[in-house]
Amino acid sequence: DGGITQSPKYLFRKEGQNVTLSCEQNLNHDAMYWYRQDPGQGLRLIYYSQIVNDFQKGDIAEGYSVSREKKESFPLTVTSAQKNPTAFYLCASSMGLAESTDTQYFGPGTRLTVL
Amino acid sequence: AQSVTQPDIHITVSEGASLELRCNYSYGATPYLFWYVQSPGQGLQLLLKYFSGDTLVQGIKGFEAEFKRSQSSFNLRKPSVHWSDAAEYFCAARSMDSSYKLIFGSGTRLLVRP
Numbered sequence: 001d002g003g004i005t006q007s008p009k010y011l012f013r014k015e016g017q018n019v020t021l022s023c024e025q026n027l028n029h030d031a032m033y034w035y036r037q038d039p040g041q042g043l044r045l046i047y048y049s050q051i052v053n054d055f056q057k058g059d060i061a062e063g064y065s066v067s068r069e070k071k072e073s074f075p076l077t078v079t080s081a082q083k084n085p086t087a088f089y090l091c092a093s094s095m096g097l098a099e100s101t102d103t104q105y106f107g108p109g110t111r112l113t114v115l
Numbered sequence: 116a117q118s119v120t121q122p123d124i125h126i127t128v129s130e131g132a133s134l135e136l137r138c139n140y141s142y143g144a145t146p147y148l149f150w151y152v153q154s155p156g157q158g159l160q161l162l163l164k165y166f167s168g169d170t171l172v173q174g175i176k177g178f179e180a181e182f183k184r185s186q187s188s189f190n191l192r193k194p195s196v197h198w199s200d201a202a203e204y205f206c207a208a209r210s211m212d213s214s215y216k217l218i219f220g221s222g223t224r225l226l227v228r229p
Contacts (some may be wrong), residue, residue, distance in 0.1 A: 048216060
């Protein structure tokens with residue numbers, strides 16, 4: 001069954017802690033993306049990766065870090081430097097730049113709450 | 116800079132009535148445009164997409180959208196709404212820079228009256 005999985009579904013973090021959100025895809029997609037969703041603001045890009053071992057900052061990368069060691073995995077770490085991390089985090093993947101009609105598909109999301 | 120605007124924050128329609136959700140984009144060239152739907156606490160599901168060609172695009176769940184270059188619009192329509200269509204709807208445009216990111220509107224929440 002192909003798709004994008006994110007874990008955990010809910011995550012609680014204490015102030016000052018780093019947490020890592022998992023994103024895995026078995027669609028053989030080259031590109032992967034992390035978005036943050038806040039109420040009434042749509043989605044904003046945190047980081048993206050168009051190929052293994054390479055990634056780029058998006059519009060709101062401060063306080064976040066990523067890695068792309070495997071094609072199917074793109075974990076996101078929310079560090080203690082992120083001032084307001086409570087949000088819904090969505091991972092997406094797509095075929096990538098080689099596909100002119102590139103379309104992003106989304107995982108089910110992780111809701112992070114800072115206590 | 117590219118932007119996507121969804122002017123309606125909430126829309127309420129009766130079950131069986133027709134629906135139109137508005138989306139406007141700002142970009143000189145023809146963008147690649149998408150509509151996604153999100154149920155509470157869930158990820159985004161692709162409804163339909165427009166890249167080129169026929170300006171009337173058919174999607175899943177009986178939805179369609181029409182690209183109108185003269186109005187910079189890509190409105191989503193459905194002739195008869197079902198209670199299960201209640202959700203939040205996002206219009207998005209693909210960025211023309213090297214990121215290929217999606218630029219989202221702020222969403223329209225659809226409520227369906229029985």
